[in-house]
Amino acid sequence: MAALKAPGPVIVGVTGASGAAYAVRLLDRLRELGAETHLVVTPSGVINVHHELGLSRDELAARATHAWPVGDIGACIASGSFGAQAMVVAPCTMKSLAAIAHGFGDNLLTRAADVMLKERRPLVIVPRETPLSLPQLKNLVLCAEAGAIVVPAMPAFYQQPRTLDDLGDFMAGKILSVLGIAHTLYPAWTGEVQAAEPATGR
Numbered sequence: 001m002a003a004l005k006a007p008g009p010v011i012v013g014v015t016g017a018s019g020a021a022y023a024v025r026l027l028d029r030l031r032e033l034g035a036e037t038h039l040v041v042t043p044s045g046v047i048n049v050h051h052e053l054g055l056s057r058d059e060l061a062a063r064a065t066h067a068w069p070v071g072d073i074g075a076c077i078a079s080g081s082f083g084a085q086a087m088v089v090a091p092c093t094m095k096s097l098a099a100i101a102h103g104f105g106d107n108l109l110t111r112a113a114d115v116m117l118k119e120r121r122p123l124v125i126v127p128r129e130t131p132l133s134l135p136q137l138k139n140l141v142l143c144a145e146a147g148a149i150v151v152p153a154m155p156a157f158y159q160q161p162r163t164l165d166d167l168g169d170f171m172a173g174k175i176l177s178v179l180g181i182a183h184t185l186y187p188a189w190t191g192e193v194q195a196a197e198p199a200t201g202r
Contacts, residue, residue: 008036010179011077011087011116012064013109016044017128019091019153020052021168026090026175027063029183038077038084039064040109042096070107077112078105080119086179087116090126090171091153094136097127100148101139117146124175128153149178159186 010030014023030037039061041049046057061067068075076082089096089109096110100123105111116123125148127140144150151174155167166186173185 008065008086009038009077009082009084010035011038011040011084011112013087013089013092013096013113014039014041014045014049014060015089015091015093015096015109016042016048017091017093017153018048018052019126019128019171020045020049020055021164022090022126022153022171022175023049024053024055024060024063025165025168025172025185026088027060029172029176029185031063031065033181035065037064037066039067040070040075040077040112041067042070042093042107042109044093068108070109072108073105073111075108078108078115080115082115084112084116084121086122086124087112088124088126088175088179089113090124090151090175091128092125094127094129094139097125097136097139097143100125101142101146113148117148120147122179123148124151124178125149126151126153126171126175151175151178158189 049055049060099110100113103114105114113123140150155170161167169185173183176183
């Protein structure tokens with residue numbers, strides 16, 4: 001994938017799955033880069049952002065360039081003519097995943113995601129659920145086959161995180177990386193490991 005040219009426009013969708021910190025850190029980093037961001041949050045996403053981070057919808061919206069009501073199906077981001085460079089759904093519930101997988105644009109978030117797929121533009125989906133049922137796994141495959149990039153919410157630990165913010169930064173960095181946006185949210189893996197005992201190759 002070609003590197004994304006900041007500033008955006010980049011659409012950031014937030015649903016009610018756990019992991020609101022991923023969206024907040026992503027918005028903050030995109031703002032630092034001068035990217036134009038368009039935020040759309042589902043009702044359950046608003047509840048979860050407040051529950052996990054203590055932020056109101058308005059406080060979350062203040063981190064974006066523009067914020068759209070999820071019911072505003074006539075907003076600019078609902079059209080392919082708008083020309084968004086990329087969209088990220090982070091975190092993504094299984095309900096929103098299912099709607100995206102089957103082209104069911106029942107709100108602005110899922111409609112915008114459908115637009116990204118039909119226009120062949122980068123759509124990053126960050127699912128957060130465990131364990132996964134067979135229908136959920138099939139929906140992930142459908143999205144990937146349609147052109148979406150699936151980035152599961154699986155923070156790594158090789159960077160030796162010390163805070164929850166570190167874990168949020170890792171996932172935000174992964175999202176930026178797949179979009180070709182440079183960042184310093186976590187150190188790159190160098191391959192240098194001081195093993196406690198000789199490696200066995202297993």
